[in-house]
Amino acid sequence: MTSVSRAAHNTPPTSNYVAATYVQLLYDYLEARGQDARALLGPMPVERSPVGLERVALGFWEQSLATASALLGDPALGVAVGRTITPRHFGLLGYAVLNCADLGQALARMERYHRLIYDVNPARIEVDGDRVEVRWGVERGLSGQLVDETGIAAVVQMTRDLTGEPQLVERVCFVNPPPADTGPYERFFGGEVRFNQPETVIRVPLEYLALPLREPDANLLAILDRQAEALLARQGEAADPLEGQLARLMRERRPTLEALAAANHLSVRTLQRRLSERDDSFQALLARTRYRLAKEYLRDPRLELTDVAALLGYSEHSAFTRAFRHWSGESPARWRRRL
Template structure:
């Protein structure tokens, strides 16, 4: 088990989604899953992602349903997402809701971070695998739940993306996925993605309430502060910290980082592989994370950002950034500003 996944969590309110789903089918969730239902409280606790994955696998066997993720996610409601469900509902339009989701995602799904990427006609929500892969059932439940939530918010039951990608292996039959998503669905991809036409962001929400949104966001911000720092514990966090420290020197390498950890490069790579990652993946993730942060600072020139990220030429930084986001750094900055 990837040590990062061992620390990753979802709100316990989200786990109620599965117990509610089983109850609707006449099953006692606690008996079927062999685990007590999480307690309900005003401030729901955190539930380990690896345990969530195990519960989904048990439920899929009990129901004899390999498409459980596709079916379960459709039963999502705001209460399953805790306070974030209501923060999102109070936004003015779908674009604002997705922006809040990106900012507060760790309150809902604390594994691989979500990124919004824009080009001229589309907005892409993407999740990589640098922090590990929790598995198809976890990913499919989350992506289906997200789209279903969007459909519910907009009162558009047939709202469909332009394309859906999953990082996990292709199942035997993809027709049920294509029928429900209403678009092309790909598997074995480099990342999990939802690609929407840009116009979708303008969809208004009937539940919009700016005053309530401000109050709820303050509560969500407080909850976010209480989460453990995602970059300060575990081997992956240590490596990402060292990468970020050494990038500006222009000499960031697996050899340099391994030496700081008193490991051989080969031993470091083996340990990262056991965590479900690699030095190359963490280097890319660190550069992308820092690039987005630096581009939000209008005082930094693109040449300075390239140097801070360890690139010898600005053109190399531009090529990499376009691979990450489909945008040039200039276009990204223009859209953010």
């Protein structure tokens, strides 16, 4: 197997992005330790992709991790931050992985939807005898020690949480030089840890791909797959970023004005004013987004009406039915039958 030379790519990429939900991981980590993350790092400089994905420049992510590492005096901060990952920090990818049947399905989604979270070097999965490896090259540049270590620790922690298997990893390779103390890495990963390698690698036994995940849901996975594929395919298509944010908040069961304002780093009053300036309101935006998504979900016969209600952020199926009848003039069940 040939690898790209690190020497030819010894400068960091300058125009790449990571998902804002992923950057939020560091803010959450600092806040949990009594630090004012916003005062320390500044407000998150969120940009919108053409399809409405919230993203942050890779340079900000790298600098923020370096700032936090210096403040806390922890050169292995990437491992400490990565181990606190939750599905919501991986956004749509996280929820898709959460609903996979086994580890093999989950890794396949990570490979396929990787750039929705991390638009730098692509991931690829390779089988080597009775081992499987997830690999990241350096063809688009080096991301930096803390960026790499946070990402690899997050992937490993996520797979541990989903499978319940604490000893997944046989080997981890990093392209960066070895730190002064490799102890935190060896203790966290459990397997062999190598540095100064040509590529970043996570190696696990091939048989582990059959490990079942804790919360599989084939119906929800099909919907999330479709949404992720649509995002990958519509790179040049514009979208209302607020609708995209609300769709995410619905999946998290918190589609509120306060949550939407926080996602945009705005006060509730400022968000209301901005909506008013475009002749809109939060309630109208919420109803519009829910109606659009409801029709999409109802077209999938594998989804029960209770599943649709949950995806739209309703705690009760009856509330969804009343709202849909108000929007369309008929119940969701009747609307679905007409299809």
